[in-house]
């Protein structure tokens with residue numbers, strides 16, 4: 630692994646949480662922070678809980694972010710939330726192009742591209758999600774789909790932005806299904822993403838953090854994070870359980886040799 634690629638484990642809470650439950654969960658995650666080692670940790674919470682995340686996490690090593698953002702700066706876009714609003718609430722990260730947004734809300738590659746650009750323009754770090762659906766995998770189209778999604782979303786980025794970008798390889802068939810990709814499979818596709826990014830950025834992608842997401846648990850975390858191309862994880866279900874989330878973070882640190 631490139632020494633500049635500090636491992637990152639980010640929780641994606643999806644549409645889960647409550648003020649009361651979050652207080653307990655975040656307190657437990659923060660309590661585990663002393664054991665995180667080299668890995669950086671973030672939680673991507675639903676919009677209404679950003680203020681709570683800011684107030685509970687500001688003085689801790691845990692960063693926070695959102696799960697979606699508008700590509701527009703402001704205006705008559707009912708129900709949307711802008712990058713500047715996320716910045717107001719101290720977000721560092723925003724997930725862009727999650728497969729659930731693509732599948733249930735019709736987000737296209739063009740849309741995802743604009744959101745990535747908007748995030749960078751406002752000083753947010755996009756966590757760009759790419760990944761193939763089961764039928765695409767079965768048809769042998771994984772490499773093409775993932776390469777196209779990556780190239781589309783990042784084609785306009787500067788080398789510096791490519792360095793700061795976070796990509797999450799999330800095979801759609803592995804999300805929330807309990808069926809994770811093998812470490813070897815995830816590593817191969819992650820390497821492909823890095824090469825696709827590198828072709829457009831003069832090799833800047835050697836420094837880009839590429840995460841794996843899809844049914845990561847404490848049981849398979851070491852296998853996933855032991856892969857040389859994989860720099861951490863985007864964690865859905867297991868991020869709602871402080872014990873599991875903390876164990877996954879520790880595995881990321883351990884596999885990078887400092888725990």
Ligand code: PEP
Pocket residue numbers: 641799803804805806807842843844845863864865866867
């Ligand atoms: C996700 O939603 O990004 C995800 C990886 O979910 P899970 O860990 O539950 O598969």
